[in-house]
Amino acid sequence: MSDHAHNAPPNPYLEPRRTQAETRALEERVAKLEQALIEKGIVSRDTLDHVAEIYENDIGPMNGARVVARAWTDPAYKQRLLENATAAIAELGYSGLQGEHMVVVENSANVHNVVVCTLCSCYPWPVLGLPPTWYKSPPYRSRVVIDPRGVLAELGLDLPADIEVRVWDSSAEIRYLVLPERPRGTESSSEAELAALVTRDAMIGVAKVEA
Amino acid sequence: MPRKSGELVFHHEWERRAFALAIALCEQGHYDWDEFREHLIASIAAAGETPETPNPAAPGYYEHWLRSLERTLAAKGLLPG
Numbered sequence: 001m002s003d004h005a006h007n008a009p010p011n012p013y014l015e016p017r018r019t020q021a022e023t024r025a026l027e028e029r030v031a032k033l034e035q036a037l038i039e040k041g042i043v044s045r046d047t048l049d050h051v052a053e054i055y056e057n058d059i060g061p062m063n064g065a066r067v068v069a070r071a072w073t074d075p076a077y078k079q080r081l082l083e084n085a086t087a088a089i090a091e092l093g094y095s096g097l098q099g100e101h102m103v104v105v106e107n108s109a110n111v112h113n114v115v116v117c118t119l120c121s122c123y124p125w126p127v128l129g130l131p132p133t134w135y136k137s138p139p140y141r142s143r144v145v146i147d148p149r150g151v152l153a154e155l156g157l158d159l160p161a162d163i164e165v166r167v168w169d170s171s172a173e174i175r176y177l178v179l180p181e182r183p184r185g186t187e188s189s190s191e192a193e194l195a196a197l198v199t200r201d202a203m204i205g206v207a208k209v210e211a
Numbered sequence: 212m213p214r215k216s217g218e219l220v221f222h223h224e225w226e227r228r229a230f231a232l233a234i235a236l237c238e239q240g241h242y243d244w245d246e247f248r249e250h251l252i253a254s255i256a257a258a259g260e261t262p263e264t265p266n267p268a269a270p271g272y273y274e275h276w277l278r279s280l281e282r283t284l285a286a287k288g289l290l291p292g
Contacts, residue, residue, distance in 0.1 A: 018271070027225040031228075033281070033284075037232070042236070043236060048231045051238070055220070056221075133272070139262040
């Protein structure tokens with residue numbers, strides 16, 4: 001699952017599966033569908049371009065990072081976030097598809113949380129953008145439930161045995177976001193400086209935030 | 212495994228366009244996201260891939276996505292014939 005580990009076996013799920021000709025066939029299939037829907041007046045080219053741009057440029061883990069940094073620096077906000085994450089996240093302007101029922105789970109010295117979608121690829125888009133390839137692959141989806149410590153170790157996160165690992169399956173209505181631990185030595189950092197430290201992987205729960 | 216947040220979201224233009232179609236049509240109220248998601252779950256489950264049994268002939272993620280979009284539109288009578 002990791003191209004980070006030097007001795008990891010190759011992962012067939014992350015290899016390209018299609019030849020150029022097969023890719024062209026897929027391109028044509030999508031183009032035909034798109035064209036027909038546009039001609040019928042069901043959707044416009046502008047709308048499609050706009051949607052793609054939003055998800056590529058405006059929605060991404062920088063949104064979640066702002067939420068995390070606010071929670072680290074504002075105890076009242078953190079409390080609201082843990083009590084009603086959807087509303088607290090909307091306070092910062094983030095809402096929409098796949099963010100309707102948000103739950104934030106907090107890491108501590110004793111508990112580490114990690115998020116998966118075992119059935120498909122459910123993921124909190126408004127705060128994290130679209131999921132990375134490995135999140136959607138069978139190895140992660142099934143193995144993190146069975147052996148979370150093993151999977152996390154492969155991803156470079158070795159957790160002490162006395163830390164409880166909780167796995168959250170997003171496949172119901174609910175979308176989870178991990179509130180990572182604030183790293184030591186950041187007591188004097190500003191909210192913006194803190195937000196710059198927070199990674200996507202830390203908010204999925206497969207990494208820690210490093211100062 | 213990328214350690215930063217800068218991973219490519221789409222590897223091909225058709226993936227980007229299939230993604231945008233599914234979102235735009237849902238946001239315009241042609242179907243509920245759950246309807247699409249049920250097709251996606253079913254398509255992925257039917258491929259039957261597990262960590263132990265990878266099958267490169269099986270659909271990749273956005274192929275499942277495209278198939279689910281087509282099925283969702285067909286169920287709504289929106290699939291152009």
